[in-house]
Amino acid sequence: MSVLIIAEHNNQQLNPATLHAVTAAAKLGEVHILVAGSNAAAIAESARQINGVTKVLLADAPYYGEALAEEITPLVVKLAGDYRYIGATATAFGKNLLPRIAALLDAPQISDLTEVVDNKTFIRPIYAGNAFETVQSDAPKLVLTFRATSFDAAENGGNAQIQTVEAAPAQNLSRFVKRELTQSDRPELTQAKVVVAGGRALGSAEQFNALLMPLADIFGAAIGASRAAVDAEYAPNDAQVGQTGKVVAPQLYFAIGISGAIQHTAGMQDSKVIVAINKDPDAPIFSVSDYGIVGDLFDIVPQLTTALKS
Incomplete structure (x- = not known):
């Protein structure tokens, strides 16, 4: 066959x-x-x-x-x-x-x-x-x-x-208009070995970038986002991880301020190591994470970034 x-x-x-x-x-x-x-x-x-x-x-x-x-x-x-x-x-x-x-x-x-x-x-x-x-x-x-x-x-x-092989005749049923690609020095999300993903708890696009980018820079990581963060325009659509976004399975996945709804975990639960940071100890994300930190992400993420740099 x-x-x-x-x-x-x-x-x-x-x-x-x-x-x-x-x-x-x-x-x-x-x-x-x-x-x-x-x-x-x-x-x-x-x-x-x-x-x-x-x-x-x-x-x-x-x-x-x-x-x-x-x-x-x-x-x-x-x-x-x-x-x-x-x-x-x-x-x-x-x-x-x-x-x-x-x-x-x-x-x-x-x-x-x-x-x-x-x-x-x-x-x-x-x-x-x-x-x-x-x-x-x-x-x-x-x-x-x-x-x-x-x-x-x-x-x-x-x-x-x-x-x-011989090409089939042109169908002319549709035509290509244009392609708009997001330019980034970071690896493509589905191919990245490390993904740093943020959720709506980050509060704004400015805080999303200010907290996640320095951490991602340490690992040369791709940036991901929950659907809620994308809907709130903290991150572009092509950063969405989940059932209606991209499915990823990196070596290391940071879930920061992400509650862990089914829609999101469907797209990242095959990651080799999952680190979750959330202030809610009962957040569903902890049920799929390998390491969980309960606390205020605005305190924990800068501390983690500083510790990893040193």
Whole structure:
């Protein structure tokens, strides 16, 4: 059996999340990667070096340049006949693309997988991560999305062949207008080894930055936020951690002034070490934390930052 993983990239760099999808897919069979892009030969070259990948399919056309789901979907459907599994990571890219593919293939989709048990059995979270369900399917073709944080990243060292495939005709159902990216010297939130996250208890955007930035600077950490902090405009939307934000699993996660609502813990409970700071000793965040400090964050965080600097 073979698996087709759809690579996520920006025509210049392969998204590291794809490496996690390769690890998951390798448990199902021979892994092929589809690189659909514009002038994307460098991406195909990167993909061919991933351990566990045996073939890279390169489809190059100008209308694949912005990774529009409406354009990539017909290409995947055309190639799908050779594969039992079609997969991608459970990022915004995968969540936008895969349901379209599943619908056109009339195939079931199993989303946000955290474990591959065997070739027809999978585990995925439900109820905001408070429970896990085991899903089995005997369907002849399955569409899957993998939660990147649940699988190790595949390493380089492979030597797959690159095969050029014909692009599907342009659909012209949508058009790319513009992309606005937040520029930051900090690591990308889902790839960071350390995350310093704040909640609404910080009181304002000014205090959010004044307390969290110095602590994050010590570790070279990414900045995260609860939904409440984002809604209060303390932090941008792309900093939100949780069920409706980003799922992270860093080596170290600071939850500062975050109560620990289900919506938030669903996005960070897989972190290796969780440190919570909250004045409420009964805050739910302490039930998932490895270390908890009960007290006023406006006193504790500066003390912690000073101690770590010395």
